[in-house]
Amino acid sequence: MNGRNKLLPFVGMIIAVLAQSGSMVVIKVAMKDGMNKYVLVVYSMALSTILLLPFAFFINRSERPPLTFSALCSFFLIALIGTLGQIMTYGGIELSSPTLASAMLNLIPAFTFVLALLFRMEKIYWRHSRSQAKVVGTIASMAGAFVVIFYKGPPIFKIHSSSSYNTLQFSPNLNWILGGLLCAGDSLLSSIWYIYQVSVTRKYPAVIVIVFFQVFFITIQSGLFALIVVRDPSEWELKLDMGLIVIFYQAIGAIGIRYLLQTWCVQRAGPLFCAMFKPVGIVFTVLLGSIFLGDDFYLGSLIGAVIIVVGFYAVQWGKASEEKGIQNLETPCNVAPLLQNKA
Template identity: 80%
Template sequence: MLQWLNLSATNKFPSFMGMITAVLAQSGSFVVIKFATKDGINKYVMVVYSMALSTILLLPLAFFNNRSQCPPLTFSLLCSFFFLALLGTSAQIMTYRGIELSSPTLASAMLNLIPAFTFLLALIFRMEKINWRHYSSQAKVIGTIVSMTGAFVVIWYKGPPIFKIHSSSSYNTLRFSPNLNWILGGLLSAGDSLASSIWYIYQVSLTKKYPALIVIVFFQVLFITIQSGVYALIVVRDPSAWELNLDMGLIVIFYQAICAIGIRYCLQIWCVQRAGPLFCAMFKPIGIIFTVLLGFIFLGDDFYLGSLIGAIIIVMGFYVVQWGKASEEKVERGMENMESLCNDVPLLQNKT
């Protein structure tokens, strides 16, 4: 499979593994968020504590970073970090609200809109090129559309449960979900996907101006802590919601701070710098498979036929896009080799 994607030849295997780890961490985050909210933990307070803890953990790494190789911090750069954090804060608020109204599976499925949004934004900002007469470009477009189709299958079609945990529930053979909360949760998750796509694109220009990735992550998490703290103080009126106890909530905060924030943010920015925004965005479809399995194992969520069908469609689209990207890069390398050979020929002729 890796040979088919030509990952080793393009030196993207580390990025491949990095994004798989990041997506798995995010899928686990969806599950623990749902678990925590069921246990009565306020989701916005959880964000503030998780971000604050992650900021503390990242502080020594950012402080001891080799700054001699990086440009000095300026007000313009700090504004860029603040805007990047604002995108992350908006995405998190929409994600948490979407999970509360629907389910982790739906929230993860809607992340499959990120490749489409990222692809369109990359075209607008000329980070990606489309040659409609070339099969690789056609594959990227078709694969993106197929992945989006699979995401909407998961939203609108549930079907019968393949693995049923809750025996008290009854389901029709063909069950569509007109429930307003479910649809609103999907729309909020779609807003999260749009904010995340802009986040991916903006990171590319930011890492070019300031290549110290750990410093970018630190200031991003610091500003998200401040922004989410202000938002939580507005919407959370119960002072007891801010109390910390030795319970599941504390475990969730540690997981979010270390895995879902610290490790995932570092891996995503590192992979975007190495492989580009579209390559990283195309790993989001894999997240739904992780989320469905983790939700079934840890939350006892029923596994629906619609989720299985949608996941299959999503994975097909994912690999079509990856194949198109690999083919496109292979053609580009061939053209570069031809150009180098053409440049070498006159030199050989002059020597003779």
């Protein structure tokens, strides 16, 4: 059972990361075709809410705890974190590229570790190498993120000459920096989401209900925001084009399946375990972005991503060493007492 309990969250997070990487690419495709990013969020969330509705009301209905006002407030707050993160992600991808957005996701383990320290979910013993590895790895991850944001560098490889898709009239370097900062902000919000999700799932362990209300509240929140920002009624028109395909992908894969898997994995394995899979996303995103968008991969992204990943795995080594040490301390030694008793 221990092997199965570790394998299922592992597979679940790989699928979730792949869905998120695909999401970044299709978002860029939709915006390249002229679809408004805020409208895309609203339609995707609304469709996902409709698809999740029957599952939320009929699966394991008799086994759920009562739905209280306190639980609804928790769902609303976790949805607000998700709404702000969605807005930052879409803006960051529009200004930069899916590859940079994916590189910024590698900040999530560092942010999660810092937040876990603040909320006393993690401890540091300064004289132990494992604690030193976690601190140094966290600092390295953040340093790597600054490299990705502020040093673009020459392209390493080019599929074809790709033009800029940015709609805001800034210089290319400023677009890149602003996009990176927005994506870094989304990573911070994602870390807060992971930490808070632990508390929510403990109070209300019905994952499908949590995800449904989260998506439902995000639909309302993002809808109100979009109505204020998007004034042109033609922006809300749906057409039989790539934008409609992207909405379906977002609703089913990037929102429904990914949110369910992430929430379930946080419940089963904890926030730091789930955060450790984010570096895998940059591999998926680089491949998908190169194939479907012809995105260039820049030297700064490579150097920064390598630093982030090294720092990330330093944190994970320290965490794994701590858990192994705790298990060794908790394992009773039956041999010595028996020998002593016989003597």
